Amino acid sequence: xxxxxxxxxxxxxxxxxxxxxxxxxxxxxxxxxxxxxxxxxxxxxxxxxxxxxxxxxxxxxxxxxxxxxxxxxxxxxxxxxxxxxxxxxxxxxxxxxxxxxxxx
Amino acid sequence: xxxxxxxxxxxxxxxxxxxxxxxxxxxxxxxxxxxxxxxxxxxxxxxxxxxxxxxxxxxxxxxxxxxxxxxxxxxxxxxxxxxxxxxxxxxxxxxxxxxxxxxxxxxxxxxxxxxxxxxxxxxxxxxxxxxxxxxxxxxxxxxxxxxxxxxxxxxxxxxxxxxxxxxxxxxxxxxxxxxxxxxxxxxxxxxxxxxxxxxxxxxxxxxxxxxxxxxxxxxxxxxxxxxxxxxxxxxxxxxxxxxxxxxxxxxxxxxxxxxxxxxxxxxxxxxxxxxxxxxxxxxxxxxxxxxxxxxxxxxxxxxxxxxxxxxxxxxxxxxxxxxxxxxxxxxxxxxxxxxxxxxxxxxxxxxxxxxxxxxxxxxxxxxxxxxxxxxxxxxxxxxxxxxxxxxxxxxxxxxxxxxxxxxxxxxxxxxxxxxxxxxxxxxxxxxxxxxxxxxxxxxxxxxxxxxxxxxxxxxxxxxxxxxxxxxxxxxxxxxxxxxxxxxxxxxxxxxxxxxxxxxxxx
Numbered sequence: 022x023x024x025x026x027x028x029x030x031x032x033x034x035x036x037x038x039x040x041x042x043x044x045x046x047x048x049x050x051x052x053x054x055x056x057x058x059x060x061x062x063x064x065x066x067x068x069x070x071x072x073x074x075x076x077x078x079x080x081x082x083x084x085x086x087x088x089x090x091x092x093x094x095x096x097x098x099x100x101x102x103x104x105x106x107x108x109x110x111x112x113x114x115x116x117x118x119x120x121x122x123x124x125x
Numbered sequence: 126x127x128x129x130x131x132x133x134x135x136x137x138x139x140x141x142x143x144x145x146x147x148x149x150x151x152x153x154x155x156x157x158x159x160x161x162x163x164x165x166x167x168x169x170x171x172x173x174x175x176x177x178x179x180x181x182x183x184x185x186x187x188x189x190x191x192x193x194x195x196x197x198x199x200x201x202x203x204x205x206x207x208x209x210x211x212x213x214x215x216x217x218x219x220x221x222x223x224x225x226x227x228x229x230x231x232x233x234x235x236x237x238x239x240x241x242x243x244x245x246x247x248x249x250x251x252x253x254x255x256x257x258x259x260x261x262x263x264x265x266x267x268x269x270x271x272x273x274x275x276x277x278x279x280x281x282x283x284x285x286x287x288x289x290x291x292x293x294x295x296x297x298x299x300x301x302x303x304x305x306x307x308x309x310x311x312x313x314x315x316x317x318x319x320x321x322x323x324x325x326x327x328x329x330x331x332x333x334x335x336x337x338x339x340x341x342x343x344x345x346x347x348x349x350x351x352x353x354x355x356x357x358x359x360x361x362x363x364x365x366x367x368x369x370x371x372x373x374x375x376x377x378x379x380x381x382x383x384x385x386x387x388x389x390x391x392x393x394x395x396x397x398x399x400x401x402x403x404x405x406x407x408x409x410x411x412x413x414x415x416x417x418x419x420x421x422x423x424x425x426x427x428x429x430x431x432x433x434x435x436x437x438x439x440x441x442x443x444x445x446x447x448x449x450x451x452x453x454x455x456x457x458x459x460x461x462x463x464x465x466x467x468x469x470x471x472x473x474x475x476x477x478x479x480x481x482x483x484x485x486x487x488x489x490x491x492x493x494x495x496x497x498x499x500x501x502x503x504x505x506x507x508x509x510x511x512x513x514x515x516x517x518x519x520x521x522x523x524x525x526x527x528x529x530x531x532x533x534x535x536x537x538x539x540x541x542x543x544x545x546x547x548x549x550x551x552x553x554x555x556x557x558x559x560x561x562x563x564x565x566x567x568x569x570x571x572x573x574x575x576x577x578x579x580x581x582x583x584x585x586x587x588x589x590x591x592x593x594x595x596x597x598x599x600x601x602x603x604x605x606x607x608x609x610x611x612x613x614x615x616x617x618x619x620x621x622x623x624x625x626x627x628x629x630x631x
Contacts, residue, residue: 028483029126029266029290042126044297063264083138084302097297099130100137118301119456124389124415124424125325125360 023050024062026094032060035067036074039081039102044095051094055081056104079105079112086116126266128292129194131331132158138303139333145184146310146354147338152184154333157191159256160184164192164248166255171241173223175272178202178317179212179230181340185245186317187326189225190271195262199269199286202318204276206609209233215274215282216240266290271323272490273419276608284490285419294483295324295422296331298457305334308384311358312350314342314365319610321392324423325360334358344372348382355384360415362392364611367399370406380407391415391424393612394518394536396543397449404437416451416516418504420495422484426460426516428452443511449540450515458482460516461501462509475509475519475532507534524615526555526563531593533565535615538596541589542567542582547575552605552613556598556622566622567596570604598622 026046034055057074140155176193193200227245274282411430487502519534535553542551556566
């Protein structure tokens with residue numbers, strides 16, 4: 022089931038500890054999965070017997086930003102887990118951290 | 126979305142790292158989260174609709190920011206330098222509240238049934254049991270995270286509100302998670318009721334950086350704290366940096382701050398001469414100028430270390446000039462210049478500074494949003510963008526001198542006056558003028574034992590700028606009036622000129 026990704030929305034993995042926050046995403050419907058299963062929005066709970074797909078277990082790292090190839094969709098990992106993050110069938114990659122001048 | 130996530134992430138990834146140092150107190154990120162969760166339990170039980178803080182900077186400030194977020198109520202730090210009557214008026218506006226205070230500040234509070242006052246020491250040592258059963262923090266991005274009373278010069282203070290989405294947008298847009306090295310530390314000298322105090326606590330937590338708190342500012346204790354805690358980063362308002370530079374030159378003391386890598390400054394105009402002196406005194410330090418407002422969740426433009434060095438080293442006067450700019454818009458916002466009618470202006474055309482972006486709240490309690498239909502916020506600052514997008518500020522729109530229809534910015538005249546070797550401080554304001562409507566007045570403080578005549582200063586401005594910029598009235602003062610954060614109180618100086626006889630045009 023495709024979902025809209027609203028900036029600020031939280032997504033939880035159905036099969037691992039991964040949590041993501043939407044930083045930005047153009048309007049539209051997305052298929053967002055972690056560990057092989059659709060991620061859960063809001064108060065949704067994991068389906069009975071949901072299990073991590075071993076082929077989708079690259080893992081996520083806290084604090085990293087996951088982006089699509091064009092960097093139009095950006096998701097911040099607020100909690101790391103075992104699953105891989107896949108958007109519309111394509112694995113998302115970690116965005117290169119920018120050196121931001123420290124202003125405070 | 127909730128700013129509590131910032132602390133959750135830091136505690137999860139670097140729970141053992143020291144979060145905050147205050148005197149002999151040291152608290153790790155895990156301890157900071159535990160304290161905030163205990164406090165959240167106490168806040169929920171109190172049924173308060175605000176968490177207020179009336180205190181200097183101590184670990185209670187970051188604990189209160191995050192405790193309010195976990196409990197789902199706004200955090201409202203109060204200015205402890207206000208009068209007793211003013212403080213109690215603000216307290217009334219946030220009732221029912223859970224209010225953290227201590228000592229002399231606590232004594233200023235009139236008892237009220239709808240205010241639960243908690244002593245700072247008790248607040249930091251609440252029983253473990255309070256953390257049990259505290260539900261997950263709320264997820265509504267539109268919920269109010271912080272409310273700040275602005276120091277309105279007229280009328281009642283306005284309550285600016287910053288929502289979780291504004292502050293989160295600022296942090297995610299300007300900081301990388303865990304960007305700090307293990308040994309990094311920032312010394313914090315801005316009071317907790319200032320937007321920079323809040324953004325600093327959030328940024329440092331997200332960067333997993335140690336915060337070293339001082340409960341006030343003087344150059345000596347700042348230097349001591351930097352040395353004893355191996356401080357790597359500092360944020361200062363311009364007067365603080367000037368006082369540190371003065372202190373070191375008076376004592377003939379070397380900086381001796383080998384760990385210090387970065388100084389960020391903001392919160393007011395930095396005189397060109399002061400930043401030049403600071404750069405030569407701390408050649409190894411990266412300087413960053415940050416410009417922002419309460420209503421924009423802090424920083425919206427940054428003049429970074431490379432910009433500082435490029436400007437200082439350049440032969441090109443237009444590039445050199447950038448040392449007195451506030452840099453370019455951060456990646457998280459857009460900046461535009463418009464005229465009084467709202468029409469966009471081209472590069473190098475001065476007008477009003479507008480800002481747009483997720484971190485811009487531009488919103489006041491019960492007054493609503495000050496954003497236009499397209500989300501732009503008028504800062505009420507005047508300025509222009511140069512060809513490469515560097516923002517030059519000319520002062521508050523209300524401070525601009527309108528002389529016979531010509532807009533004159535006080536800042537450029539002040540910079541010229543300050544370049545005179547005898548001048549220690551200068552403020553330029555509008556003075557009443559019969560012919561031109563407004564004219565240029567200057568209050569000047571001379572250095573000890575130094576001399577300069579009115580005519581000499583007028584000639585200097587005439588040569589560097591042009592005759593319309595020449596102050597027609599110059600008064601000498603022992604000191605200029607400043608607020609506690611080093612902002613010069615132009616309205617007080619304007620008042621003094623206004624009360625004197627209208628001056629004839631030069």
